[in-house]
Amino acid sequence: MSTSPNFLNPEFPTDMDAIQKRIALIDPRKYASSRNYIDGSVSYISPYISRGVISTKQVYQSLLEREFTTSNAEKFIQELAWRDYWQQVWIHKGNAIDSDLKHSQPNVENHEIPSKITEGTTGIIAIDKAISLLYKTGYMHNHLRMYVASIACNVANSHWKIPAQWLYYHLLDADWASNALSWQWVAGANSNKKYYANQENINRYCHTHQTNTFLEVAYDEFENLPIPDALKDTKNLNLKTILPDAEVLTLDADIPIHIYNFYNLDPNWRKNEPANKVLILEPSLFVKYPVSEKSIQFALELAKNIPNIQLFVGEIQELSALYPKTQYYYKEHPTNSHYVGIEDSRDWMFSVNGYYPSFFAFWKKCKKEIKNNMIHEA
16 A cells, blocks of 8 residues: 555555654645645645554654754644644643634524535535545545535534534544534634635635636625525434444453553553553443544554554443453543543643643744754754
């Protein structure tokens, strides 16, 4: 399998050698100049970061080792920092990110999703192709995600939550913080204004030449634009996660248990320590944040990079009841705050933590840390 993805049919290998080669191919200069285009030089590493196979810090350090700096790689480093920022917001706001975070979303007319979006038949060629690709591969270009969110929330006036759940369900890089908070940013619930994309913008970045669509309007007309007929039919969703059958564990009661999960599949985490390695898939998590069977299978394939890992389908309390005297280790994440044991910190890019109301306030602190590190290294 090629490590250089084709934007028309991106593939996501699950073996570590291929993943590391993909990291080595990142060109942050080309990324900065072309990332908004559908065929731009994007990294295709987000599924591995989301599943905790690699960290933003690891990717950042690989750039430094290749002698990239903030002067010639700032845009890419900044995009990595966005992921850490969304995670920090989730950590400090918790379940509040499941609702409108800063403002009530304006002009909401329904709490469903336009049927034409789920069917991939909006009539906007680039959008419909992107939705078809999403169903096929579990991937959607970041700019296309913004376009879809703008259509759903700001043209069809659907509340962001159900459409965001739909996208999260199908993405291999499913990250609820990044997904939910980005949708809110587009919808004006986590920002001071809505994000709009018209047909001209979509044509430019998707290399289409479509005209006479419901998006062929000037930007100042969007606020008063009636809902197009194509988007009036909406529906609710019944998203369910199909989990694999439970396995019978064979654990050594004399050594600790290292807990892996949907957000931590890092094969290098405590790798040289004697331990039982257990991948836990909690049904309650996937009721709250359902994902597709494709997404679960992707996670299971990634878990094969962890030698001797065993699968437990059930709640963490059920596992601890089976092995009550065993020491548990796990990695920090907002979805496992109910775990009991020893928590290891995530591999953050920078030491900047806490809640910042804007990314750029967070990024300002990160840049200060970068500058201080450069001074100390000089």
